[in-house]
Amino acid sequence: MTSSAIFLILVLLSLVSFAMTRQKALTRAGGDxxxxxxxxxxxxxxxxxxxxLPSFFAFGIWLIFGKSIIEGLIVSGLPDRLxxxxxxxxxxxxxxxxxxxxxxxxxxxDPDILAAAQKFNDLYIRGIWAAFALSVSFGLVGxxxxxxxxxxxxxxxxxxxxxxxxxxxxxxxxxxxxxLGIVAxxxxxxxxxxxxxxxxxxxxxxxxxxxxxxxxxxxxSSGAFGAVPLFAGTLLISFIAMLVAGPIGLLAAIYLTQxxxxxxxxxxxxxxxxxxxxxxxxxxxxxxxxxAPFFRDLGITLGLDIASxxxxxxxxxxxIMIIPFVSSLSDDAITAVPKSLKDGSLALGATPSETITQVxxxxxxxxxxxxxxxxxxxxxxxxxxxxxAAGMQPKLTANPFEAVTTVTVQIVALLTGDQEFDSAKxxxxxxxxxxxxxxxxxxxxxxxxxVRKYREVYD
Amino acid sequence: xxxxxxxxxxxxxxxxxxxxxxxxxxxSLDLHQDEVTALIGPSGCGKSTFLRCLNRMNDTVATCxxxxxxxxxxxxxxxxxxxxxxxxxxxxxxxxxxxxxPKSIYDNVAYGPRIHGLAQSRxxxxxxxxxxxxxxxLWNEVKDRLDSPGTALSxxxxxxxxxxxxxxxxxxxxxxxxxxxxxxxxxxxxxEALIDELKGRYAIAIVTHSMQQAARVSQKTAFFHMGDLVExxxxxxxxxxxxxxxxxxxxxxxxx
Numbered sequence: 001m002t003s004s005a006i007f008l009i010l011v012l013l014s015l016v017s018f019a020m021t022r023q024k025a026l027t028r029a030g031g032d033x034x035x036x037x038x039x040x041x042x043x044x045x046x047x048x049x050x051x052x053l054p055s056f057f058a059f060g061i062w063l064i065f066g067k068s069i070i071e072g073l074i075v076s077g078l079p080d081r082l083x084x085x086x087x088x089x090x091x092x093x094x095x096x097x098x099x100x101x102x103x104x105x106x107x108x109x110d111p112d113i114l115a116a117a118q119k120f121n122d123l124y125i126r127g128i129w130a131a132f133a134l135s136v137s138f139g140l141v142g143x144x145x146x147x148x149x150x151x152x153x154x155x156x157x158x159x160x161x162x163x164x165x166x167x168x169x170x171x172x173x174x175x176x177x178x179x180l181g182i183v184a185x186x187x188x189x190x191x192x193x194x195x196x197x198x199x200x201x202x203x204x205x206x207x208x209x210x211x212x213x214x215x216x217x218x219x220x221s222s223g224a225f226g227a228v229p230l231f232a233g234t235l236l237i238s239f240i241a242m243l244v245a246g247p248i249g250l251l252a253a254i255y256l257t258q259x260x261x262x263x264x265x266x267x268x269x270x271x272x273x274x275x276x277x278x279x280x281x282x283x284x285x286x287x288x289x290x291x292a293p294f295f296r297d298l299g300i301t302l303g304l305d306i307a308s309x310x311x312x313x314x315x316x317x318x319x320i321m322i323i324p325f326v327s328s329l330s331d332d333a334i335t336a337v338p339k340s341l342k343d344g345s346l347a348l349g350a351t352p353s354e355t356i357t358q359v360x361x362x363x364x365x366x367x368x369x370x371x372x373x374x375x376x377x378x379x380x381x382x383x384x385x386x387x388x389a390a391g392m393q394p395k396l397t398a399n400p401f402e403a404v405t406t407v408t409v410q411i412v413a414l415l416t417g418d419q420e421f422d423s424a425k426x427x428x429x430x431x432x433x434x435x436x437x438x439x440x441x442x443x444x445x446x447x448x449x450x451v452r453k454y455r456e457v458y459d
Numbered sequence: 460x461x462x463x464x465x466x467x468x469x470x471x472x473x474x475x476x477x478x479x480x481x482x483x484x485x486x487s488l489d490l491h492q493d494e495v496t497a498l499i500g501p502s503g504c505g506k507s508t509f510l511r512c513l514n515r516m517n518d519t520v521a522t523c524x525x526x527x528x529x530x531x532x533x534x535x536x537x538x539x540x541x542x543x544x545x546x547x548x549x550x551x552x553x554x555x556x557x558x559x560x561p562k563s564i565y566d567n568v569a570y571g572p573r574i575h576g577l578a579q580s581r582x583x584x585x586x587x588x589x590x591x592x593x594x595x596x597l598w599n600e601v602k603d604r605l606d607s608p609g610t611a612l613s614x615x616x617x618x619x620x621x622x623x624x625x626x627x628x629x630x631x632x633x634x635x636x637x638x639x640x641x642x643x644x645x646x647x648x649x650x651e652a653l654i655d656e657l658k659g660r661y662a663i664a665i666v667t668h669s670m671q672q673a674a675r676v677s678q679k680t681a682f683f684h685m686g687d688l689v690e691x692x693x694x695x696x697x698x699x700x701x702x703x704x705x706x707x708x709x710x711x712x713x714x715x
Contacts, residue, residue: 340558341560343519344558346547347547348625349549349574350544350570350574362561363561
């Protein structure tokens with residue numbers, strides 16, 4: 001009896017109850033659906049949910065807690081001999097048992113372990129049958145109750161809609177709860193970090209060198225956790241990106257909304273949106289393998305010193321990546337300007353370009369500002385391109401020809417490879433993540449506020 | 460066409476197509492300097508479409524095609540040598556829904572003079588704005604708040620602001636496309652009084668759904684039906700002794 005088989009049986013049960021209840025409702029009404037409060041199928045839906053919800057609930061409990069309960073039972077029944085070394089042994093023993101359970105040909109020889117594995121299998125089979133019986137009986141009870149209520153004047157439709165409403169609300173609660181969970185985990189780990197490193201050092205420190213001593217006698221310094229160079233690097237690259245994406249995206253949006261004919265628009269707009277669909281890692285190697293060497297070589301020809309991993313290359317490629325953001329959001333803002341305003345300006349003898357610069361763009365400005373802010377927040381949070389093309393040196397510089405590093409790059413660097421979760425080095429990643437989260441969220445909130453305020457003007 | 464006066468604008472055998480849809484079928488009509496011409500007819504009869512041909516606003520509709528000849532002071536306005544921008548400065552337009560720009564009242568009126576370079580100095584511009592607002596009968600209501608946004612005015616005030624905006628570029632012809640259909644009766648009365656004021660200085664064409672309005676403000680009336688110009692003549696004649704049965708049916712409210 002596998003979980004998927006049980007799942008199928010429960011679904012079948014609900015389908016059967018759907019059909020039976022539907023039929024029963026019809027019969028109770030003497031075959032005339034008009035005498036029922038709701039359509040026959042609504043009685044069916046109601047019964048089906050009455051079967052599915054409790055049975056899935058029971059089965060879900062088994063899926064979540066079943067194994068650990070059995071394991072607890074087995075471990076408590078094992079001879080003390082196996083735990084001689086210490087309390088940590090419990091997980092080790094459990095792992096040995098698990099290995100035997102999952103793989104019959106494992107080289108385990110200890111008779112107690114083999115016996116425990118056998119016991120586990122027995123208990124598991126018994127448990128799954130019990131869970132099966134329990135969930136089916138829950139379903140049957142649900143079916144019985146629903147079937148009892150199947151009277152012509154029972155408001156099955158309203159009840160079912162109520163159930164659906166709760167399901168929809170639950171889905172949104174899950175989304176919100178996940179977000180809150182992530183924020184909470186960022187927050188708590190950051191607090192741990194700030195126990196070891198003062199907030200002021202993190203916010204105002206000009207040095208980033210997150211090497212901490214592994215052993216007490218090591219020569220390495222205790223590390224420096226000043227995040228300013230990282231944020232400076234992030235800002236520098238985002239600024240370069242916006243220098244590229246802002247004008248190009250806005251001008252493209254103006255062309256597409258105001259000048260391009262329908263045919264051109266039909267081709268160009270999806271093409272531009274394809275840019276948004278290119279995986280960022282592809283932009284990343286484009287930046288690292290094509291653009292960065294190009295600028296380095298250009299620098300050699302011009303007598304400039306351009307690093308082979310430069311803020312310039314990363315920023316420009318990131319700018320190309322966010323062009324579709326700017327253009328498609330600005331496009332929306334410009335299209336939202338009523339045609340009557342444009343006509344009014346044209347009818348006064350203004351040329352199309354005068355109309356655009358003096359009437360359409362000012363009217364669309366809040367939307368365009370919102371688009372820019374959203375693009376900035378996207379640029380600040382972007383990781384892959386900068387990891388591949390911006391370098392790793394936490395240098396405090398405004399020179400775009402040098403290699404810099406960003407918040408996201410450092411988070412990647414801190415959390416790849418082996419790490420211990422009690423060192424300031426690892427925990428600093430959470431602090432960086434929190435800082436990044438707060439700043440992009442602030443940008444998004446401001447952007448959405450501006451966009452929404454602007455919408456109110458014309459609705 | 461028994462008019463002996465020289466027409467300001469003349470349309471001869473004008474046809475308009477939207478793609479395959481033949482919206483206006485061979486209309487000939489004159490507009491005179493000191494007259495208001497009302498275009499009446501049921502919805503979809505082509506009167507607004509015809510009006511929009513007179514300052515080439517139909518150019519903004521990609522599928523629209525205009526045939527025939529329209530002249531302004533004997534110049535063909537569809538001639539390739541004509542600059543549509545200058546044409547629209549001479550033939551102003553007021554729209555159905557008031558459409559003030561999201562700028563201050565002052566900037567709304569100053570918009571046209573600025574883009575056409577009509578004012579040499581700030582004093583000139585102030586003068587134009589003041590006079591235009593006075594002509595539009597709005598000056599007394601807004602003179603203390605020229606800096607507040609035009610969109611904050613009431614619907615009737617907005618429409619008079621749009622008329623002031625059109626007057627400010629000193630046009631010769633003013634086209635009005637149902638200028639009162641979005642206004643309440645009091646605002647409508649004010650706009651109608653304004654049209655009466657403006658009559659002597661501009662050739663005015665007004666599209667309207669209200670027969671009473673046509674009778675009140677116009678000297679000439681043209682009745683459109685299904686893209687045809689059914690009847691055209693002095694407003695009093697059209698309303699008291701229409702020659703065509705369709706005209707009579709429409710103005711007595713039997714259809715449309």
